Amino acid sequence: MDFEELIYRQMESDTLDYKAHQSWNTMGAAGRGKFIRHLAAFANTAGGVLVVGVGEDASGCPCDYTGLTDEETRSFDPTPVGAYINGCVEPPIDFTLERPLVRGKRYAVFVVRPFTTLPHVCTRSVENELQSGVFYIRTPDASSRPAHRAWEMHRLIQRALRNQRELLAKMLRGILYETRSTDSGEDPVAQAEAQADDIFASSLAYFRRRRTPRAGEPAVLVQYQVSLTVGGDLVPELLRNAAGAAAGEGAFITAAEVQSANPGNMALRYLDREKPRMFQLFRNGWLYFSEYFPAPDAELPVSLMAERLAAFCLFVSAYYRALNLEKTMLEVTVEASGLSGTVIRTTDRVYPALLPQIKCRIVRSADDIGGDISGYATRMLRAFGEGFGLPDAVLTEEGRHLVPLLGESAR
Numbered sequence: 001m002d003f004e005e006l007i008y009r010q011m012e013s014d015t016l017d018y019k020a021h022q023s024w025n026t027m028g029a030a031g032r033g034k035f036i037r038h039l040a041a042f043a044n045t046a047g048g049v050l051v052v053g054v055g056e057d058a059s060g061c062p063c064d065y066t067g068l069t070d071e072e073t074r075s076f077d078p079t080p081v082g083a084y085i086n087g088c089v090e091p092p093i094d095f096t097l098e099r100p101l102v103r104g105k106r107y108a109v110f111v112v113r114p115f116t117t118l119p120h121v122c123t124r125s126v127e128n129e130l131q132s133g134v135f136y137i138r139t140p141d142a143s144s145r146p147a148h149r150a151w152e153m154h155r156l157i158q159r160a161l162r163n164q165r166e167l168l169a170k171m172l173r174g175i176l177y178e179t180r181s182t183d184s185g186e187d188p189v190a191q192a193e194a195q196a197d198d199i200f201a202s203s204l205a206y207f208r209r210r211r212t213p214r215a216g217e218p219a220v221l222v223q224y225q226v227s228l229t230v231g232g233d234l235v236p237e238l239l240r241n242a243a244g245a246a247a248g249e250g251a252f253i254t255a256a257e258v259q260s261a262n263p264g265n266m267a268l269r270y271l272d273r274e275k276p277r278m279f280q281l282f283r284n285g286w287l288y289f290s291e292y293f294p295a296p297d298a299e300l301p302v303s304l305m306a307e308r309l310a311a312f313c314l315f316v317s318a319y320y321r322a323l324n325l326e327k328t329m330l331e332v333t334v335e336a337s338g339l340s341g342t343v344i345r346t347t348d349r350v351y352p353a354l355l356p357q358i359k360c361r362i363v364r365s366a367d368d369i370g371g372d373i374s375g376y377a378t379r380m381l382r383a384f385g386e387g388f389g390l391p392d393a394v395l396t397e398e399g400r401h402l403v404p405l406l407g408e409s410a411r
Contacts, residue, residue, distance in 0.1 A: 003100040003262050007051055007107060010063050012142035015048035018062035020055035024075040033129030035110075036088050040120045041136040041144035042112040043093045044156060048138060052076065053107035067105025076108040088124045091117065100262045111265070116163050119156045196227040196286065196331075199266075203280055203288045211276040211292070219276070219292035220300060220342060224312050225333045226287040226320075234323065236263035239281045242322035243268070252311035253279060253289070285325060287316070293336075300344045302394070305384060309334065310377035317370030326366040334380055335359040336387075344388045351388040358387035 012018060017038050022031065035050070042048030053072075055064035068076075078097040086092035095112040125132045135147045135156060147153055204223065240258055247255040253270075257279070261270040267280040267288075277291035289312075293300060312334065320326055339353040360383030362376060369376050378395065385395045 003098070003107070003109060004102050006049055006109070007054060007065065007102055010061055012062060014138045014140050014142060015042070015046060017042075017048065017050045017142065017144075018054040018056075019050065019052045020064070021053045021066045021068050021072055023072045024077075024081055026075075030127045030129050032084065033088075033126030036085050036122070036126070037130055037136050038138075038144045039085060039093050039095060039110060039112050040089050040122060041138040043095070043115050044119045044135055044147070045114070045138040047114040048112050050110040050112070051107055052109070053105065065103075065105065067102075067107055068099075070106075073099055073106045073108065088122060088126065088130065089120045090123050091115070091120060093120055096265060098263055101260065102262070115160070116167070118160055196225070199282070199286070200225050200227075200288055203278075204290060207271075207278045207290045210271060211278065220295050220339060221337045222291055222293055222308070223333075223335045223337075224287070224289040225331075225335075226316055227331045228285050228325070228328050234283050234285060236268050236283070238323070239268050239283070242319055243281055245322045246315050246318035248318075252308070252315040285320075285323065285328075287319070295342055298342045299350065300342060302344050302346050302381075302385075302390070305344070306377065306381050309380045310373060313369050313373045313377045313380075317366045317373065320366035321370065326370075329363055329365055330369075331361065331363050332369070333359065333361045336384065339387070344384075344390065346390070346394050351390055353388055355387045358384050360384065 006016065009016065019035075024032070038048075038050050042050070053065070053067045054062050055066060056062050057064055076097060076099060081097060082095075085095075093112060094116070095110055098109045098111060099106055100109060119135055122130050122132055122134050122136070124130065131146065135153070136144055137147045137152060137156075138144055147156060200223070240261065240263075243253060243258040243261075244255050247253050247258050257270050257272070258268075261268040261279075261281070267282040269278070269280045271278045275291075277289075279287070279289040281287055293304075293308075316330065316332060320328065320330065335357065336359075337357040339358065340356045342353045343350040344353070360380045362379065364376070382392075382395050385392075
């Protein structure tokens with residue numbers, strides 16, 4: 001989720017609402033009732049987002065970006081806030097409460113998903129903001145009100161019936177898939193690889209939509225990916241701490257970038273404002289990083305590629321050790337595309353790309369990679385060198401240069 005785009009949209013809608021900065025602990029029953037009304041309305045319509053920390057100016061435009069104080073931020077603790085909200089509605093609303101840092105300010109962001117089985121009805125009356133026994137809906141004019149027309153109630157019923165049909169169909173597909181997987185001998189590794197392909201392709205599409213080089217500006221797209229079969233549901237702060245520790249080991253990802261990364265449902269995401277680079281640290285343990293290498297005059301220095309691959313190996317080793325996954329087998333992939341017409345430069349000559357796309361892959365544990373970083377970086381560089389027709393002697397010499405560059409970490 002692009003929190004910055006949501007916060008700075010300056011327009012409420014049927015899926016977006018803003019509230020000025022305030023504390024959940026001190027807002028009172030009426031204030032809390034208003035929050036619940038909006039969340040229930042989102043859930044009964046198409047889902048939505050409620051941002052806390054953006055007030056309105058004199059014209060009513062939500063563009064007063066005050067953010068939240070530290071005390072206000074702490075007050076939006078997902079556990080007690082969620083318990084209070086879902087104590088007033090049935091069934092419980094499916095939402096997450098994020099507290100992203102955007103342009104140096106904290107906000108509280110409620111991300112609400114549409115109901116999946118039954119619409120949400122209020123079970124408590126709260127002053128004039130919430131009425132027991134009422135279904136709230138969100139309207140195109142950005143208001144959250146009771147569903148009081150016959151066709152509005154009919155729409156809720158129809159959506160509930162459709163959800164029930166889809167749930168039943170999903171259960172049947174799951175049963176059929178399990179049977180087919182057993183019969184065909186599919187294993188968890190193959191399934192994890194297919195899932196990784198989908199998620200990394202989605203990450204690349206997101207990156208390209210937001211960071212495309214200007215026309216006529218030579219650049220080579222490089223993607224770094226790490227997936228693993230056995231991961232888990234890692235909390236964002238654990239990912240941040242592990243990445244922060246790994247950032248101190250090299251220059252692949254900086255500590256400042258890690259601290260600026262925005263938490264989401266699936267990953268911590270960082271999208272650079274100035275440079276064409278992005279990384280995502282997924283909660284299941286996967287890692288995705290993409291960047292556009294500058295290629296003035298369509299040239300790539302071989303030494304720069306070698307240094308980036310070494311920094312990547314160094315980060316991977318430190319990151320997965322910090323996550324206590326140092327023994328887990330990692331599928332590590334580096335892929336460069338857009339190489340047509342590009343040359344790679346050594347100290348004395350250039351070599352044109354023989355392929356438009358080059359990809360290398362290793363399967364090793366973080367401990368293995370950490371034990372020979374220069375070796376694995378050279379192995380990756382060799383795959384790229386073959387795509388440019390570089391002599392083996394050149395690649396071997398570049399590998400030797402990495403050892404003093406990395407120091408003790410390379411040994």
